[in-house]
Amino acid sequence: TNPLKEQDGIGRVIRALKHNGIDALVPIGGDDTLSVAARLSEAGFATVGVPKTIDNDLSVTEFCIGFDTAVGVVTEALDRLHTTASAHHRVMVVEVMGRDTGWVALVGGVAGGADLIIIPEFEIPLSDVEAHLYRRRGEGKLFSIIVVAEGARIRELEEESGGEGEKDAFGHVRLAKRGIGDLLASRVERETGFETRVTVLGHLQRGGSPTPVDRIWATRLGVAAVDLIVDGKSGVIPIRRNGEVEVVPLAAVIKETRRVPRDLYDLSRVFE
Template structure:
């Protein structure tokens, strides 16, 4: 077969490891021809292809980002007949099947294509770890490590200046990064989208901490966290991407201002933003991404279309693509209960 590979949505550490694994197993073992579509679904629609060979994927295991580029293009945007457009593009490129690597939006498109009979096998990807169907997504551990390292560094400057440090991490719907990085970094408060917070309660917790002799505090907040009163601390650009998502940002700024007003403690804000996506993937993510890539090309070779590679416990299995685009996988409340032992 001639199989097309694409990466969609936000970039993510480990994408290149997946591409490399698909090519090595697909070409060297199964004898298939692999071709890459540049810039996600946009490349599919435009026929923007590049050969994927043993040579072209050498030396990319440790590299962040994606050698194929990515975009948030939606083939079904507006009233478009995405299935017809993708089918035509695949015919022009001589491609028999697709392996899209992406999150809820990219795999949502893959699911619709699969339901219409297009031969697709998916690979789950998101640093937010909020995709259903898999216990862990590659890129998550790298993002947590980056955030934890940042919190460690902020601890020293917070202690030196007797300040409250508010650290904003990614997480639109789910607080996995905030919870894991907060626990690992010894945060004194963790605010996540799953549990609306009361600014007054957070301020009171910080005051109690300082009354016991602590001179600084670290607050970790997900970008999608919201106050109980709906006071609108999070800012949005008002613009939406091709899948209807607003760009979030700024909850830490408003939160920091409120905490300083309510406590009187000098407060500083750090928004980690896209630094969480960049750079070299951790060893864990390289291994997981490699396992996903091998499982995906094996599934394609066996004709197990409409499936997705997933981690269940310690085993990589195939699950229906529909499982990936079900409701988002939200933070386990038990993990937040562990974190709360160390608050205040």
């Protein structure tokens, strides 16, 4: 539910909080959650955010809780898939999370040795994917691992799927039902004749045992958020910048989406 789209949604939320004896709130999440948090603060309710999204796409902060753990899951999955891909001379398509940005796909893909990484920031045509696979076969490399972010766009696949599809309360397309991994794997096998399999990591990336980095920074940012509430602050959020905890306005982290830069994307293409 998105209270910003409900009649008197923010007012109802505040009344419910006060009715239950809650006089301050620390919302932990990404741009959707923190957009609501900012409005709560603007309406006069004490609110301090904490940056938590595996997409790692909030502005200003250089770290979001959950990202490091998600990257670890992707890296381990790619390490395991290399075995079957090489043994059976297959193309493996691995779909990972990333609606508007490709941080998980890019960093996890580079760390896990993916041969091709497809992310929302840099659209590529299906012909480039096929050319990549043919080139590897010509070089005697009989398997390939392609990592694709769930929100990546390949025009030919969108035409085949017939549009964006169902949306959630925040206006986002339900990417789990879009299935770009399945679409890409089917089309690649049909066009090239190479045996192709798909693995959709899905919610495996969002749970499990957090990495030490995530545990430590969740603790530091959480403690900082509580301290800010105690000090009477609102409409702000503790972030990591230059390796230290800093405090910035909530509006700063949701102002725009932090996208994968060209130089980092180019780094991933060195190994194609």
